[in-house]
Amino acid sequence: MxxxxxxxxxxxxxxxxxxxxxxxxxxxxxxxxxxxxxxxxxxxxxxxxxxxxxxxxxxxxxxxxxxxxxxxxxxxxxxxxxxxxxxxxxxxxxxxxxxxxxxxxxxxxxxxxxxxxxxxxxxxxxxxxxxxxxxxxxxxxxxxxxxxxxxxxxxxxxxxxxxxxxxxxxxxxxxxxxxxxxxxxxxxxxxxxxxxxxxxxxxxxxxxxxxxxxxxxxxxxxxxxxxxxxxxxxxRGATLVKLTVYGPISDSHSGHFGNFIQNPAFMLSSLLASMKNDKGQVTIPRYYGDAPLSAAETQVLHTIPLDEDALLTRLGVAKPESVGDNYYEAISLPSLNINGLSAASTKAVRTIIPAEATASLDIRTTKEAHSSRQIDLLRNFIKSKGYHIVDEVPSPELRLKHDKLIRIQTTKGTAxxxxxxxxxxxxxxxxxxxxxxxxxxxxxxxxxxxxxxxxxxxxxxxxxxxxxxxxxxxxxxxxxxxxxxxxxxxxxxxxxxxxxxxxxx
The missing domain is CATH 3.40.630.10 (Zn peptidases)
Structure with a gap:
């Protein structure tokens, strides 16, 4: 601008x-x-x-x-x-x-x-x-x-x-x-x-x-x-990401193997939780861009009329995250959102360690923090947590070689x-x-x-x-x-x- x-x-x-x-x-x-x-x-x-x-x-x-x-x-x-x-x-x-x-x-x-x-x-x-x-x-x-x-x-x-x-x-x-x-x-x-x-x-x-x-x-x-x-x-633009963390080669009895092998649901939950702090701010380095909003841009965004209390009441939440000083500043920055989580079933309950856990994410992008940039930052962050990234379901050989395996699938949407x-x-x-x-x-x-x-x-x-x-x-x-x-x-x-x-x- x-x-x-x-x-x-x-x-x-x-x-x-x-x-x-x-x-x-x-x-x-x-x-x-x-x-x-x-x-x-x-x-x-x-x-x-x-x-x-x-x-x-x-x-x-x-x-x-x-x-x-x-x-x-x-x-x-x-x-x-x-x-x-x-x-x-x-x-x-x-x-x-x-x-x-x-x-x-x-x-x-x-x-x-x-x-x-x-x-x-x-x-x-x-x-x-x-x-x-x-x-x-x-x-x-x-x-x-x-x-x-x-x-x-x-x-x-x-x-x-x-x-x-x-x-x-x-x-x-x-x-x-x-x-x-x-x-x-x-x-x-x-x-x-x-x-x-x-x-x-x-x-x-x-x-x-x-x-x-x-x-x-x-x-x-x-x-x-x-x-x-x-x-x-x-x-903002949009990019979709699917993360799959792999555990045992098949669903395994939680009584026989609990405390012995890692549960991919816990692994994925821990990884996702590390991506944001308690204020809702993304912790991935440089995620919000190399040049944050200028003072002039921030001033412009603060001039837009806003009844934040009414907005929170309509949404049914007590307080906003602390990504921006107000709503319009927050939605002018790139975001990282979890829109789906899956690991086995919560309806037909089985006492198992699931073979895999999956999360679907959406990334809202800006002109500077574009899709390719944000995906690279996400991949590097996941690598820093000790994960080996695969492009397909891992082979038995890879499973024995790496204790943290994850597949990252992306769909680039509109810029x-x-x-x-x-x-x-x-x-x-x-x-x-x-x-x-x-x-x-x-x-x-x-x-x-x-x-x-x-x-x-x-x-x-x-x-x-x-x-x-x-x-x-x-x-x-x-x-x-x-x-x-x-x-x-x-x-x-x-x-x-x-x-x-x-x-x-």
């Missing part, structure tokens, strides 16, 4: 001179949103788990393309081995006008229906908060009224079907009112983002001319907890993104969002999660920003995912202003 960017960002957040009134176009966007909202409810009934059914994704893609087409928007399916992506275009700003590519994804996370507080995650449910609990109400209530704080519960209600339909609402606002946009609009809807977008780079390369643009806006992620208009300039805060696309988005809502936009340099921006940056070679439109407490990726209805309307308004705000050239 350049010093110039930091100064601009600090000025934006600290300035209280901004006094624009909320848009007088809100009645137009609300009318369009009310029409498209019914289609959004239908959209939620379509299962969309790409990792489970390619045919479901085919149906979702066809439905999305047809629905956009019904509203007069040019669409086509982009071939992608049975799970097509959707391309849409609304080019009425003129041939010399800038072009912005909007990216979102049609697929969603798998569901465990038993954990949802409704009959089916694929049937949208209206709920109203009463006495601190969400109470189901008939959808028919929405025919004559809506309260912005009411919510729709369903899989992909927020991530990411809502932004797709909000964008359709904004385009419908332009079309039905014969309003000329300030930019030409292109849309790319991914079909397997939740699966890591394995084919996104190939689809972009095959359609590079079609997808040519001046900048990319990703419609994904949650807004700031205050629900104020939010622009995100980057995100981190950091767009400069003074990039034209960011300044344009800030102006549009503040015009839409009549309040200062919150600019976030880096969000903690990961989205597949790398193929867009690498192939299109244009700046990328994220504009989240859904409520922060939407339970994405979890049971009872939901969308605050007011966000559907405010998201439509924000996107309308993006489409009608002149882009700097």
């Amino acid at each position: 350049s010093m110039r960017s930091l100064l601009i960002y600090g000025f934006v957040l600290l300035s209280f001179s901004y006094s624009s009134k909320a848009s007088d176009n809100k009645p137009l966007t609300d009318t369009a949103a009310a029409v498209v909202f019914n289609d959004y409810l239908t959209y939620l009934t379509l299962p969309n788990v790409a990792t489970q059914s390619a045919s479901d994704i085919q149906k979702v893609a066809e439905w999305t393309a047809e629905k956009y087409g019904e509203y007069g928007i040019k669409t086509q399916l982009l071939d992608n081995e049975g799970m097509p992506m959707v391309y849409a275009e609304y080019a009425f700003a003129g041939k010399d006008a800038p072009t912005i590519l909007f990216y979102a994804h049609m697929d969603g996370q798998p569901v465990n229906a038993e954990l949802w507080d409704q009959k089916s995650p694929w049937q949208p449910v209206l709920k109203v908060e009463e006495d601190g609990k969400w109470v189901e109400k008939p959808l028919s209530l929405l025919k004559n009224q809506y309260d912005p704080n009411w919510r729709i519960f369903a899989r992909s209600a927020s991530d990411d079907k809502a932004p797709i339909m909000m964008l359709l609402s904004a385009l419908h606002t332009l079309s039905v009112n014969q309003i000329t946009p300030s930019i030409n609009v292109k849309v790319l809807l991914d079909s397997n983002e939740e699966g890591g977008s394995p084919s996104l780079a190939e689809v972009i390369e095959k359609n590079k001319d079609l997808l040519s643009t001046d900048a990319v806006v990703m419609l994904d992620g949650p807004m700031h907890p205050s629900n104020a208009p939010t622009v995100v300039f980057g995100h 981190a993104l950091q767009t400069q805060l003074d990039a034209p696309v960011g300044l344009w988005a800030k102006e549009a969002l503040e015009s839409a809502r009549g309040e200062n936009a919150i600019l976030i340099p880096l969000m903690g999660g990961t989205v597949p921006t790398a193929p867009l940056v690498t192939s299109l070679k244009k700046p990328v920003i994220l504009i989240p439109l859904v409520n922060a407490d939407n339970n994405q990726h979890a049971p009872n995912e939901n969308l605050r209805i007011g966000n559907f309307y405010s998201g439509t308004q924000i996107l309308y202003h993006l489409l009608t705000t002149p882009y700097p050239q």
